[in-house]
Amino acid sequence: xxFALAIFGRLDCPAQNAQGQTNSQPKHVxxxxxxxxxxxxxxxxxxxxxxxxxxxxxxxLEFSSEYLDxxxxxxxxxxxxxQNYIGKKYDGRNLDLVVAFPSxxxxxxxxxxxxxxxxxxxxxxxxxxxxxxxxxxxLGVTGIVQRxxxxxxxxxxxxxxxxxxxxxxIGGTTESDRATLGRIAEESQSMxxxxxxxxxNRPVTKLPGxxxxxxxxTVILLSTVQRDVTGQPYHTSxxxxxxxxxxxxxxxxxxxxxxxxxxxxxxxxxxxxLGARAGQLALRVLGGEDPxxxxxVVATKGTPMxxxxxxxxxxxxESRVPADALIRYRPQTLWDEHQDLIxxxxxxxxxQAVTITGLVLQRSQRRRAEAVILDQRTELAHVTRVSAxxxxxxxxxxxxxxxxxxxxxNAEAAEIxxxxxxxxxxxxxxILADIRKDDQRAGDVIKRMxxxxxxxxxxxxxxxxxELLAETVAMAQPDARARKIFLTLQLREKLPEVLGDRVHLQxxxxxxxxxxxxxxxxxxxxxxxxxxxxxxxxxGGVEATVSDCGSGIAPDKIGRLFEPFFxxxxxxxxxxxxxxxxxxxxxxxxxxxxxxxxxxxxxxxxLPANDD
Amino acid sequence: xxxPPESEIVFIVDDDESFLxxxxxxxxxxxxxxxxxxxxxxxxxQIAPGMSGCVLADLQMPGLNGLELQAALVKSASPMPVIFLxxxxxxxxxxxxxxxxxxxxxxKLDPKEKLLDAIRRALARGAREHKARGHLRTLRExxxxxxxxxxxxxxxxxxxxxxxxxxxxxxxxxxxxxxHRTNLTRRLNVKSVAELTRLTEEAGMFRRGKTx
Numbered sequence: 001x002x003f004a005l006a007i008f009g010r011l012d013c014p015a016q017n018a019q020g021q022t023n024s025q026p027k028h029v030x031x032x033x034x035x036x037x038x039x040x041x042x043x044x045x046x047x048x049x050x051x052x053x054x055x056x057x058x059x060x061l062e063f064s065s066e067y068l069d070x071x072x073x074x075x076x077x078x079x080x081x082x083q084n085y086i087g088k089k090y091d092g093r094n095l096d097l098v099v100a101f102p103s104x105x106x107x108x109x110x111x112x113x114x115x116x117x118x119x120x121x122x123x124x125x126x127x128x129x130x131x132x133x134x135x136x137x138x139l140g141v142t143g144i145v146q147r148x149x150x151x152x153x154x155x156x157x158x159x160x161x162x163x164x165x166x167x168x169x170i171g172g173t174t175e176s177d178r179a180t181l182g183r184i185a186e187e188s189q190s191m192x193x194x195x196x197x198x199x200x201n202r203p204v205t206k207l208p209g210x211x212x213x214x215x216x217x218t219v220i221l222l223s224t225v226q227r228d229v230t231g232q233p234y235h236t237s238x239x240x241x242x243x244x245x246x247x248x249x250x251x252x253x254x255x256x257x258x259x260x261x262x263x264x265x266x267x268x269x270x271x272x273x274l275g276a277r278a279g280q281l282a283l284r285v286l287g288g289e290d291p292x293x294x295x296x297v298v299a300t301k302g303t304p305m306x307x308x309x310x311x312x313x314x315x316x317x318e319s320r321v322p323a324d325a326l327i328r329y330r331p332q333t334l335w336d337e338h339q340d341l342i343x344x345x346x347x348x349x350x351x352q353a354v355t356i357t358g359l360v361l362q363r364s365q366r367r368r369a370e371a372v373i374l375d376q377r378t379e380l381a382h383v384t385r386v387s388a389x390x391x392x393x394x395x396x397x398x399x400x401x402x403x404x405x406x407x408x409x410n411a412e413a414a415e416i417x418x419x420x421x422x423x424x425x426x427x428x429x430x431i432l433a434d435i436r437k438d439d440q441r442a443g444d445v446i447k448r449m450x451x452x453x454x455x456x457x458x459x460x461x462x463x464x465x466x467e468l469l470a471e472t473v474a475m476a477q478p479d480a481r482a483r484k485i486f487l488t489l490q491l492r493e494k495l496p497e498v499l500g501d502r503v504h505l506q507x508x509x510x511x512x513x514x515x516x517x518x519x520x521x522x523x524x525x526x527x528x529x530x531x532x533x534x535x536x537x538x539x540g541g542v543e544a545t546v547s548d549c550g551s552g553i554a555p556d557k558i559g560r561l562f563e564p565f566f567x568x569x570x571x572x573x574x575x576x577x578x579x580x581x582x583x584x585x586x587x588x589x590x591x592x593x594x595x596x597x598x599x600x601x602x603x604x605x606x607l608p609a610n611d612d
Numbered sequence: 613x614x615x616p617p618e619s620e621i622v623f624i625v626d627d628d629e630s631f632l633x634x635x636x637x638x639x640x641x642x643x644x645x646x647x648x649x650x651x652x653x654x655x656x657x658q659i660a661p662g663m664s665g666c667v668l669a670d671l672q673m674p675g676l677n678g679l680e681l682q683a684a685l686v687k688s689a690s691p692m693p694v695i696f697l698x699x700x701x702x703x704x705x706x707x708x709x710x711x712x713x714x715x716x717x718x719x720k721l722d723p724k725e726k727l728l729d730a731i732r733r734a735l736a737r738g739a740r741e742h743k744a745r746g747h748l749r750t751l752r753e754x755x756x757x758x759x760x761x762x763x764x765x766x767x768x769x770x771x772x773x774x775x776x777x778x779x780x781x782x783x784x785x786x787x788x789x790x791x792h793r794t795n796l797t798r799r800l801n802v803k804s805v806a807e808l809t810r811l812t813e814e815a816g817m818f819r820r821g822k823t824x
Binding site: 397398399401402403404405406407408409410412413416417427431434437438441 | 628630631633634635637638640641642672697699719720721723724
């Protein structure tokens, strides 16, 4: 981690001894939600976590939030795309903490951060009835599992409405929904004289009608509904808003986020309180506590909460409300009422704004996810292209080795002739003539190849180099990971459009990236940093840089870098940079290389801006 | 040429004229007898029994390639060790070539020491195999001088039958059997039945699979 902190965001190579971080840098917290952003529970929890964490002033905090939205987009493929998206988006970002709000599969707290950010500590907040999988505890993550307080809610129902004889339980069909229903069924055993009906087979669209004619002595307990029997995804709070106003009997809920809908209340999970507890936990871990040593908290108690307006509607005497329960939405003095109104309005506005931003974000997220898929598809094409380049190289090396082999054999023969007492000068002359001929032939191979490159004339199109850079870096990323090299792309500004041939420019970039990787094989893992960056050049074009932290280039060799067959690699052909130069110059650009300070080499190329 | 026929020759097969010329030149300078061919087909056409030496062949050639040349050579009148030369060695081809019995696998850019070393080894192996083949051939030639009847008698003798039994089996006079025996021992230049049996075995006569 110390290494990551020291190098991120810097173009230059780390000093030989990577230094620790400074406190002035903000701590970056990534919040991962399994549900969408427009889920009220999420909004409230997210706000509460942030608020709690910001109470602590030791660190400046920077928050990012991402939403898997598993209710609308389920399936492994979507998860993979999401994971890839998160991986790419936060690649090169310095994350200090992941706060996960996983569904019952805990993938957001386990599999995903473990794969993408293996060294970043994880704190999770899970609201469900399932046990924490062993694999999660093994990963050393900590967090809070909050259970629904079903016993507390049933107790509150009987306290407020002692005459209740029947509880209609409305629940959904997902695994998590069924787990909650199972808990309710379990608790119902201890409620003698009360009949429990489980409504899980009714489409949500039919429910408002069904609940409008329930007889007296009945109450509705709204369990969780992630999906109804038709497979349609819902949020429980949305359902509460649909049902509570229509119901002919009081509705009770399990989550604080469903309050305000017209429901009476329940021993609910208070999102503010849960968020605050999660925030405290997150602060402890951020402060350096080993999450492995912080036990996972399983909380079963809810906060009794009632809606004063609902009490009025159903004629429930306020004296029945337990002393420890919170009464919400009670009109107080005129001033208080106004204050409340203002606050409520503000909250509504805020929630609306958040929802709207959420929807907009979601759309752009989806667009980006789609782009990722497209990316992967083209990646395949690119791999073919790269291997075609490999085949080309192989063909060239075959073509070249023929004359080179002949030159070698001739030179060796000449050596033997010269060792004889009376060297046959005629023979040696013939040998030299042949050597010259083969040398010419080798030169022709190069010329032919260069003209081949030129003839496969450049397909110049306006293109955004930033996209090309990102795509190429992503392509090289698996290789970099395998070689334990930290490959980052740094784009600080919007780049002007250039005219270029995607395929050829990609080859140049790949070549520079692979060279950079090769140059760092002997460098300790913690210092293998390869940075691709680009900026607007002085002449209005683009200047791209590939900078490594390898051994650098010997000063006497800098001048020869772009010569064909010049190589510093044991198995190098010495063609990569020569070809790259041909390509870049054909674009009207320049390519050059040099050493970095304190270590490593950097290669630069420029491309003129598209003037059209 | 100052090398007598039947001596060890390095046969070079390469479609690259320039390389063919240069490597021939080098090997001649190193003291070898060289016979160069521009294609595998031309070389195989020249193969005759009794040829001895080794083959230096390019792997990638138009027409018959190096591996196909090797396969044809194994079945030819004069199998010889093959050294492959490639402008670019890749592992799958190398493995295939070595499995096929290639003596060595070199790239065209390997130094001459490596090449000459490989040729020395191949020639040694070639000579050994050639000698063994020569011995066998002379042996077979000797057997080939026998008449069909003498061959029949020989087969009975090495199977351990007495003259009387042989006479019965072949339906001829016992005296005639004796005559055939004397003739065949003289022609094969052997003194005893034991020696006769050993020679017959060496020459691979009357092996299993031959009809009784």
